[in-house]
Amino acid sequence: MDPVDLPLPVVRRPREGTDAGALERDLRSRVDGEVRFDAGTRAAYSTDGSNYRQVPIGVVVPRTVEAAREAVAVCRDHGAPLLSRGGGTSLAGECCNTAVVLDWTKYCNRLVSVDTHNRRCVVEPGIVLDDLNRQLAEHGLMYGPKPATHPNCTIGGMIGNNSCGSTAQAYGKVVDNLHRLEVLTYDGVRMWVGRTDDGELRRLTAADGRVGELYRGMTAVRDRYAGLVRERYPDIPRRVSGYNLDSLLPEHGFDVAGLLTGSESTLVTVLHAELELVPVPKHSALVVLGYEDICQAADHVPAVLRHEPAALEGVDHQLIHFEQKKHLNPDALKELPEGRAYLLVQLNGDTREEVEEQARALIDAKPEDVGHTWYDDPQHIGELWRVRESGLGATAHVPGKPDTWEGWEDSAVPVPRLGDYLRDLKRLYEEFDYGHPSVYGHFGHGCVHTRIPFDLESEEGIARMRAFVEKAADLVVSYGGSLSGEHGDGQSRGELLVRMFGPELIEGFERLKGLFDPGNRMNPGKIVVPYRLDENLRLGADYLPWEPETVFSYPHDDGKFSRAAARCVGVGKCRSLEGGVMCPSYRATREEEHSTRGRARLLFEMVNNDGDSPVTDGWRSGEVRDALDLCLACKGCKTDCPANVDMATYKAEFLHHHYKGRLRPLAHYSMGWLPAVARAVALAPRTVNALTSVPWVARAAKALGGVAPERDVPVFAEQRFTDWWRERGGPRGDEHRGEVVVWPDTFTDHFHPAIGRAAVEVLEAAGFRVKVPDRAVCCGLTWISTGQLGVAQRVLRHTLDVLREDLRRGTPVVGLEPSCTAVFRADAVELLPKDPDVERLRVQTRTLAELLLERAGDWRPPRVDARAVVQRHCHQYAVMGFDADREILARAGVDADVLDAGCCGLAGNFGFEKGHYDVSMACAEAGLLPAVRQADDSTLVLADGFSCRTQVDQAGTGRTPLHLAEVLAAGLHGKEPVADRPGAPRRRALLPLAGAGAALLAAALGARRVRATRTTH
Known part of the structure; x- marks a missing residue:
């Protein structure tokens, strides 16, 4: 093919000519998978980690x-645009489009x-990097590149983005760690590609047909633009911007896999990847150096x-200060040396010496x-890397x-000029x-990360943002650098690439795009023929969200629910499969909509007044209700989410308004009003226990109460x-340490009173004079979790009346049930923000x-000298x-093995509610129950939470957990x-290990918990 005859892509807007209804019907009839065109799914996939928003078809x-x-074939038949997406964490807008995702x-x-x-492996594109490396560990191998999102980023997404991470210092980018790719073009060509020797290249170029x-065409592109590529591609390790035309040069072996890496789903769909692996380092050391400033x-x-x-990574004092303010990584921050900027230097070797x-x-x-x-040691190294x-x-x-945003997030310059570049960048900040x-950032490769307080909600602010990034682009080009050193071009930088490469190479990119995707159906508007960097903004000058009245005060979001709903920055940590608590329902179902991020997207769309928002019913939205249905309200996201999204609070707020003036689910009455029910039962507990032990009575009671029949x-x-x-x-004994109030929460008082008695004994032994409220009290937890916030406020006001004198005397209140204690420490002040006694209660x-x-502190607890498996309440x-x-x-x-196993899955009323049992058990089988079964007879099982103890009790483990x-x-x-x-067994029996099959079965059952609008073929 003559280079002059290379095609250019046809510029078409994504929805042009697409009949969404007919497309959906054909996908359902032909594709073995889940086809979702419902409003909730489209809302959940409307954005990524960037400033951009485009609702998918x-x-x-x-x-x-x-x-x-087959899905690609159906899209081709309909001329529908297509976006192949991994973990959806991209920071340049490449993972959102008005397309079929x-x-x-x-x-x-x-x-x-x-x-x-x-040292190679073949993977499917959806495998998560950490999951892959866990499976490779038995072979002593791993995949080298490791982005910060390694717990949740996928290999397919890494290939699409040409990802790097901190380990790129040793192993390079993804393009340096690929052997072959199996790819599919939009027009149906399926082939394995990789490095191509001269003989193979001659054979392929002489072949008939599309291959x-x-x-x-690729040979023509190479021949036409080779000189410009050698001249204008920055000679730095972190050039991620633009297409990898350099991979076609003879010195790189005409590597078609390398060419397609980093193409952001604009050229092909990756079906399989053959990766090049490296040995797992045997020993590592981390040296942290402290400097006066980051330059x-x-x-x-x-x-x-x-x-x-x-x-070799760099961190400035601002980042450390922000982590301190947000209470992130407190132990690791204490290990930093003196200084206001730091280099983290990891050294690997075969021996510790x-x-x-x-x-x-x-x-x-x-x-x-x-x-x-x-x-x-691995523990300290891991903690410091988390910083x-x-x-x-x-x-x-x-x-x-002010909120900060991507937009100039990951530029890269030659390492010897990095200090000067940072000084000029700081001057540019000041100018604007x-x-x-x-x-x-990755200072060993000259790559700088930053988030800037752009104003993205006014015409003036957006114009200023645009002017800044244009000047910043010129600055980095003057340093011989790259606009993107890690996160790709997408929409944030596609329009700016001409400043870096010049118009001739941009024409080369367009001709390559025209060769692979002449109709511009693959992720259109990204990298080439791009959208403007200031359009499709998630906010924008016309962003005027709905500001509903709320019950919670949202003090961290200026009292605005719209700001809370916009908190998610898309990093996707809620999609990780191990460690921490967040997000148990995603781990059970692997559903975007059942991740914290997915739910946050729906809430954002709910308050978004944009005319194309798929969520249009406000508080009455069925889509939002369904997405929140499997939220366990565990509050794990409040801590685990980098943006501190508090989905438990948002769920309670939504349920309050959604059911206002309407009949509620039965469980909201039976379990939401559990404290009142329990007080009534206390009149005749033996009778109630006897009745509920009769099978047909128990079945009827559970049916009337909306309780899962399996419970x-x-x-x-x-x-x-x-x-x-x-x-x-009442009170007895010594009070030389003062008085304390032991809080008689519903669960301790009515179900496990031995815990309360034990707490009194321990506190008195430690020298406290113990008091217990002499009137019925409650924290309101069950009403909060079921969204009955008006009742919760009344209950809390009554509690304050009972405790007021003690609170004003400064008497401590000791909580024994963690969920109730957390209400006093967090929820109460947001429900009753104007009452000073609520603040006293919190403190x-x-x-x-x-x-x-x-x-x-000088009291020594009695020696127990035992091993224990400990489940922390979420x-x-x-x-x-x-x-x-x-x-x-x-x-x-006590030699405590504190489990990092996530939520127990019961989570208050969640696991008892009809329809939640499978997901509840899948959460428990992910870590807690296997750990309990594997504990030997002499090992204690500790769980302070009533839900955690009940889940273990009812799971047939033969173990009854203890409270501290x-x-x-x-x-x-x-x-x-x-x-x-x-009902507690007197002997700590050990049942046979259930095995991985139970967890897989539970996860599979939980995955069925999707809306009826989702049809699987």
Whole structure:
């Protein structure tokens, strides 16, 4: 093919000529997968991690690679635009479009094969990087590139973006770690591509048909633009902008896989990838160097590079300050040396002595005024890397600061010029009055990350943003750098590429696009023939969201629900499959809509007054209700989400308005009003227990209460904790440490009163005078979780009346049930923000462990000397933290294995509600229940949360978990800790391991929990 005859893409807007109804019908009839054109799904996929928003035509979740191929064929038949998407975390807008979205992550996520001899593997595009590396670990291998989103980014997305990460210092970008790709063009050509020797290239260019046409066209592109590529492509390790035309040069082996890497779904759809692997480092050390400022740190990078680090990252004092304000990584921040900017330098080696020698050589060579710390244990290394990996979340939604945005997020320059570039960039910030945004990034490769407080809600602010990025683009080009050093071009930089490459190479990009996708149907408007960088904005000058009246006060969002709904920055940490709590329902279902991010997208669309929003019914929206239905309200996102999205609060707010003036689900009456029900049952608990033990009575009661038929009705205590307290005669003993109020929450009082008795005994032994309220009280938790917020406010006001004198005397309130304690520490002040006693209640409420440490630090708890598996309650994890409990357990001689296994799955009323059982059990089987089954007979099982204990009790493990108070009280008497509650087994029996099959079955059942509008073929 003559180079002059290379086609240019046809510029067409995405929806032009697409009949969405006919397209949906054909996809349903021909594709083995889940075809979703409903409003909720389209809302959930309307944006990524960028400033942009485009509502898709529909979403296809293929069950197999072959099904994805058929989906492309259907789109071709209809001329529909197509977007192949991975984890959806892209920061340049490449993962949102008015197109049919292919989401690979739910099903097409297999490791197909491993070739240990050649260090290669074949994968499907939906596999998550961390999941892949967990499977490769048994072979001593891993995939080298590691973006900060490694817990949730997919290999397909990494290929589309040419991802890098901190380990690119040692291993390079994705393009440097690919052997072959199996790709599919929009017009149906399916082929494996990779490096092509001269003989193979001659054969392919001589071939008939579309394959020959493609290879002749690529050869023509190479021949026409080779000189310009060598001249104008920056000679830096972090050039991610533009198409990889350099991969076609002879010196790179005419590597078609390399050419297509980083093409952001604009040229082909990736079906399989054969990856090149590297050995897992045997030993590592991390040296942290402290500098006076970030520019000085950047100046020192070339000297550090002489020590051949495996990773070299820079972090400024602003990032550290923001993490401190947001309470991120507190332990790791304490390990930093003196300084206001830091270089994190990782050194790898085959032996501990080798890495220690490298670390000492680096430290000995540093300037005297540079501080340092260094570690060679995995725990500290991991904690310190999280400081760097938290960068995006830490710099978004900083309290007291304007919101920051991507837009000039990841430029890269030659490393020797990095310090000067940062000085010029700071001057540019000042010129545009953007203050002092944090800068951090992959300094060993000259790549700089930053989020800037752009005003994206006014014409003036958007014009200023545009002027800034145009000047910034010219600045980075003057340094011989790249507009993108990691996150790709998408829409943020597509329009600016001409400034970097010149019009001739832009024509080359367009001709390559025309060769592979002449109709411009593959992710149109990104990289080439791009949308303007200031259109399709998620906000924009005409952004005037609906501002509904709310019950919660939203103090961290200026009192506006619209700001809370816009908190999500799309980083996708809620889609991680291990570690932390967030997001249990996503882990069970692998559904975007059942991730924190997906729900946040729907809430954003609910308040968005844009005319094309798919969610139009406000608080009455069925789409939002369905998305929130599987939210466990665990509050894990309040802590785990980098943007501190608090979906439990948003769910309670939504349910309050959604059902206002309407009949509610039965469970809202039975479990929402549980405190009142429990007080009524207390009149005749034996009778109620006897009745509910009769199968047909239990079935009827559960049906009337909207309770899952698979659940057992909990046994009510025959004597409540508060009844025992009154019979006991009230307070006794020493009060040299002062008075404390033990809070008689509903769960302790009516179901597990032995915990309350144990807490009283422990506190009195520690020297406190214990009080218990003499009137019925409640925190309002069950009404909050079911969205009955008016009742919750009334209940809280009554509680304040009862506690007011104690609160004003400064008396601590000890919470034994973590979820109720969390209400006092977090929810109450947002429900009743104008009552000063609510603030007193927040400040004075402590967990048992916190009180013992803070008010009785010299008291030594009794020795228990046992091993324990410990399940943290999600609300304690999210609101109070668990450090005090760890310390008290350690002082008592308990060797505690605190599980990082996520939510127990019961989560208050969630796991009891009809229709939630399968997802509830899938959550439990993800970590908690296997850990309990595997614990030997001598190992205690600890869980302070009623839900956590009930889930273990009802799962057939043969174990009855204990509360911390019960363990300490048993130690006071020198007894073995044993649960004292109805139905508790006296022997800690061990049942046979259920195996992975149970978890997989539960996950599969949970995945069926999708709306009826979603048809699977």
